Amino acid sequence: MVRFAADREKLEVLFDIYARINSTYDDVKALLTLIIESATELTEGEASSLMLVNPENNKLYFEIALGPKGPSVKQYSVNMGEGIAGWVAEKNTSLIVNDVQNDTRFYPDIARKIGFPTTSILAVPMLVKDKLVGVIEILNKRDGKKFTEEDLQWLEMFSTQAAIAVQNARSYQKVRNELSALQDKVQAVEGWHTFVGESRIIKDRLEIARKAAETDSSVLLLGESGVGKELFAEQIHLASPRRAGPFIRVNCAAIPEALLESELFGHVKGAFTDAVTDRRGRFELADGGTLFLDEIADMPLPLQAKLLRVLQEKEIRRVGDTEHRKVNVRVLAATNKDLQEEIKQQRFREDLFFRLNVVSIPLPPLRERTEDIPALVEHFLAKANKSNGRSIKGIHPDAMKMLLMSQWKGNIRELQNTIERAVVLCTGTMLMVGDINTSPQGNNTIGPEGLTLEEFERRLIESALAENDGNRTRTAQKLGVSLRWLQYRLKEWSRE
Numbered sequence: 001m002v003r004f005a006a007d008r009e010k011l012e013v014l015f016d017i018y019a020r021i022n023s024t025y026d027d028v029k030a031l032l033t034l035i036i037e038s039a040t041e042l043t044e045g046e047a048s049s050l051m052l053v054n055p056e057n058n059k060l061y062f063e064i065a066l067g068p069k070g071p072s073v074k075q076y077s078v079n080m081g082e083g084i085a086g087w088v089a090e091k092n093t094s095l096i097v098n099d100v101q102n103d104t105r106f107y108p109d110i111a112r113k114i115g116f117p118t119t120s121i122l123a124v125p126m127l128v129k130d131k132l133v134g135v136i137e138i139l140n141k142r143d144g145k146k147f148t149e150e151d152l153q154w155l156e157m158f159s160t161q162a163a164i165a166v167q168n169a170r171s172y173q174k175v176r177n178e179l180s181a182l183q184d185k186v187q188a189v190e191g192w193h194t195f196v197g198e199s200r201i202i203k204d205r206l207e208i209a210r211k212a213a214e215t216d217s218s219v220l221l222l223g224e225s226g227v228g229k230e231l232f233a234e235q236i237h238l239a240s241p242r243r244a245g246p247f248i249r250v251n252c253a254a255i256p257e258a259l260l261e262s263e264l265f266g267h268v269k270g271a272f273t274d275a276v277t278d279r280r281g282r283f284e285l286a287d288g289g290t291l292f293l294d295e296i297a298d299m300p301l302p303l304q305a306k307l308l309r310v311l312q313e314k315e316i317r318r319v320g321d322t323e324h325r326k327v328n329v330r331v332l333a334a335t336n337k338d339l340q341e342e343i344k345q346q347r348f349r350e351d352l353f354f355r356l357n358v359v360s361i362p363l364p365p366l367r368e369r370t371e372d373i374p375a376l377v378e379h380f381l382a383k384a385n386k387s388n389g390r391s392i393k394g395i396h397p398d399a400m401k402m403l404l405m406s407q408w409k410g411n412i413r414e415l416q417n418t419i420e421r422a423v424v425l426c427t428g429t430m431l432m433v434g435d436i437n438t439s440p441q442g443n444n445t446i447g448p449e450g451l452t453l454e455e456f457e458r459r460l461i462e463s464a465l466a467e468n469d470g471n472r473t474r475t476a477q478k479l480g481v482s483l484r485w486l487q488y489r490l491k492e493w494s495r496e
Helices: 002-021 028-042 083-091 109-114 149-190 200-213 229-238 257-265 301-313 339-344 350-356 370-388 397-405 411-425 453-467 472-479 483-494
Strands: 045-054 059-066 077-079 095-097 121-128 131-141 219-222 247-251 290-294 315-317 324-326 330-335 359-362
Touching: 002 149, 028 045, 028 059, 028 131, 028 149, 045 083, 059 083, 059 131, 077 083, 083 095, 083 121, 083 131, 095 149, 121 149, 131 149, 200 229, 200 359, 219 229, 229 247, 229 290, 229 330, 257 301, 257 315, 301 315, 301 350, 339 350, 370 397, 370 411, 397 453, 453 472, 453 483, 472 483
Parallel strands: 219 330, 219 359, 247 290, 290 330
Antiparallel strands: 045 059, 045 131, 059 077, 095 121, 121 131, 315 324
16 A cells, blocks of 8 residues: 555656646746656655766766765766766666766766765666666665666656657757748848937937948937837938848847847857757847847846947857857847936846946937828828728828827827727728727827827717707717717716
């Protein structure tokens, strides 16, 4: 009965690991650590390691090492045929050695260097379709006991799960790299946006941008979210001598901290678990062109230091590499945060700020350039018609008045979303007040009085009714809405 309970515990652990393997692709190292921890516990080992094969030099490298000397052992590698692990890797055969001192296959060099006395070893190969992925070792069964054939069988099951996890990680990484490269290529060649803006303040900013474009100086674009910082970066690139080169975008806030360094600078094969091939980073992809670093204030401090060095030295080093590579890249950066305050709070490096802030271009919010709204509405209307298969001909003057008086906390991005939503929900051939007032947020404000869209709509209708002596038909005609819609609105308000 005790034996059955122990076996059931092991099976439950295996089932849990199997479930995780089929749902975890982005944190494979944590999954592998869980596998090794579980295997070590269930075989009663004192220490353990998982080694992966590097196909280029056919060596085994310690990916995970648990136990009192785990961190020390990770600096070493093992040749094929060297030691117990090397023998298992070379022969693709599991092995139990309960007296390592009297086994000629035992290679004590690493154990001696790290000061970990080894008495017994359980080692199994990690195989995927008979191809070696790595080796799992369990060292020293606790309380001086010996490893058994049953321990070996269980460890082989754990090694199979670990091999599947590695295989899944490599497949996932390959697809992600191919997708990332494709996205970069598409963005670099076809990712331009139409620039719309005729207001004086925008023309002044564009003039500064065009002057900056003639140089290779760094430019810092400042402004609220949605004001068009990326579009300005595109304009700078297109007006520069680098226009024929790539324009690569990076949103520093959208990429997990653990991946950002690799995304920027690339990595070499074997640098970490998922690094199954060499990969160029965004700096190398932007070589000869422009790199746009959006949300730069969200870059972690350690990476800010590395970015500063790249900007100064004009060279990068891939993660896991010893070689420095020269890059010819013009850097544009953007943020919606107050960098002076970020510096004061020690969240942004002052020296990096000065390096990026050679030319600074503050971009105005949409509420300060309302004369651009009609042209933007026309542009977004045409775009929404095309993408949604609609043929809305225009916008009613009162609906445009509502747009002009809005505070637009989300700026141009919010305006675009508002127009697209109105096009989707519009039942006529022209956007009306009722179409515009469909925002699910319901908290946008109008004008200096701070009215909501619904409050503004109500005042508009009440004013039109007064002008037409309460005649609902004429009021509906003036507002450009159906009589049925107007009656519905009035009925709603009468219930309040």
